[in-house]
Amino acid sequence: MxxxxxxxxxxxxxxxxxxxxxxxxxxxxIRAGKASPVMLSTVMVEYYGSMTPLSQVSNVNTPDARTISVQPWEKTLLPEIETAIMNSNLGFNPMNNGEMIIINVPPLxxxxxxxxxxxxxxxxxxxxxxxxxxxxxxxxxxxxxxxxxxxxxxxxxxxxxxxxxxxxxxxxxxxxxxxxxxxx
CATH class of the missing domain: 1.10.132.20 (Ribosome-recycling factor)
Structure with a gap:
């Protein structure tokens, strides 16, 4: 017993x-004002016909406390990633510079x-x-x-x-x- x-x-x-x-x-x-790769963990990108997590098709980094950079392994994915981030309702406005996507995290x-x-x-x-x-x-x-x-x-x-x-x-x-x- x-x-x-x-x-x-x-x-x-x-x-x-x-x-x-x-x-x-x-x-x-839940973001606390500083940038973190985890903020994009819910973003899914269409990759060869299937929805794939952003982290599996790119390198997501935070160069500083207010910026997230997304560097895809294939440059052809840039527009899809940009669209996926905008459609994810996270409130981010991604900027595409032809090499990578840069997201400025606004202060709260x-x-x-x-x-x-x-x-x-x-x-x-x-x-x-x-x-x-x-x-x-x-x-x-x-x-x-x-x-x-x-x-x-x-x-x-x-x-x-x-x-x-x-x-x-x-x-x-x-x-x-x-x-x-x-x-x-």
């Missing part, structure tokens, strides 16, 4: 870890910063919901085991401790991202 309790706790911890890593990936996509307005903070808070809340549902699932599994009432209570306390720990991690990650977004 003890192995089953340990297994449930481990799988709950794994599920909560997944929530945290999903949150971190989601927050990376105060209004836009507030919108991004709201978006980050929404992602954090989604992560917390995911953590709470992992807790709920773990408690349901624990109750289905035939263990003593004391052991059940102890296991539920352990699950709640995990939940509190991971909720605090979400809050900490959000606080850092919020500060990053609001920093002018």
């Amino acid at each position: 003890e192995e089953e309790v340990t297994f449930i706790l481990d799988s709950t911890k794994e599920s909560m870890d997944g929530s945290i890593s999903h949150l971190e990936k989601a927050l990376v996509k 307005t105060e209004e836009r910063r507030i919108q991004l903070v709201k978006q980050a808070k929404s992602e954090a809340e989604d992560a917390k919901v995911s953590i709470r549902s992992a807790r709920q699932e773990a408690n349901k599994e624990l109750k289905s085991l035939e263990i003593s009432e004391d052991r059940l209570k102890n296991a539920e306390v352990d699950v709640q401790d995990l939940t509190d720990t991971y909720s605090k991690k979400v809050d900490d990650i959000l606080k850092v991202k919020e500060a990053e977004i609001m920093k002018v």
